[in-house]
Amino acid sequence: MDGQTHLHITSWVLALILLGLTVWFDRLGKPKIGKVFHMILRLDYLLILYSGGSLIAVYFANAGGAMLGEAIIKSLAGLWVIFAVEMIAVRAKKRVSAKSAWIQFFIAIIIALVLGFGRLPMGILPLN
Ligand code: HEM
Numbered sequence: 001m002d003g004q005t006h007l008h009i010t011s012w013v014l015a016l017i018l019l020g021l022t023v024w025f026d027r028l029g030k031p032k033i034g035k036v037f038h039m040i041l042r043l044d045y046l047l048i049l050y051s052g053g054s055l056i057a058v059y060f061a062n063a064g065g066a067m068l069g070e071a072i073i074k075s076l077a078g079l080w081v082i083f084a085v086e087m088i089a090v091r092a093k094k095r096v097s098a099k100s101a102w103i104q105f106f107i108a109i110i111i112a113l114v115l116g117f118g119r120l121p122m123g124i125l126p127l128n
Pocket residue numbers: 005008009012015048049052053055056057059071074075076077078079081082109112113115116117120121122123124125
């Protein structure tokens with residue numbers, strides 16, 4: 001596993017933890033602590049974007065056809081996960097229902113995980 005993949009996985013796992021903490025503290029009625037975790041979460045988006053961006057750059061440089069297409073769909077799903085995570089966090093703070101954001105989150109993360117782990121070759125579970 002190369003360094004970018006390692007950073008990529010570390011940064012999105014961290015995002016899931018930070019989202020959990022943000023929502024949890026907001027629900028506990030401690031919005032100031034929730035806000036701190038939300039701010040760290042937003043910084044972590046940059047790490048996800050940087051590491052994902054350098055992974056997709058490898059595909060643009062070396063792959064084509066269906067492989068590049070899948071990597072692009074994987075990246076769009078990743079962006080969609082970040083969008084949904086941010087929507088969940090903002091709605092937790094406003095204390096309004098985040099149901100549609102959660103549905104989007106699960107659809108997007110399933111696409112990202114299936115393509116990332118199951119189909120694309122650069123990761124920790126290589127197909128070839
Ligand atoms: C929270 C959002 C994201 C999640 C949950 C996620 C998940 C994953 C997973 C599970 C892998 C496979 C890693 C491995 O097998 O070692 C991966 C790889 C990758 N991700 Fe993401 N990702 C996210 C965001 C992004 C973003 C925003 C981009 C693009 C800007 C992106 C682009 C890529 C690329 C190009 C790969 C390489 C695929 C490979 O060959 O394994 N990801 N991601």
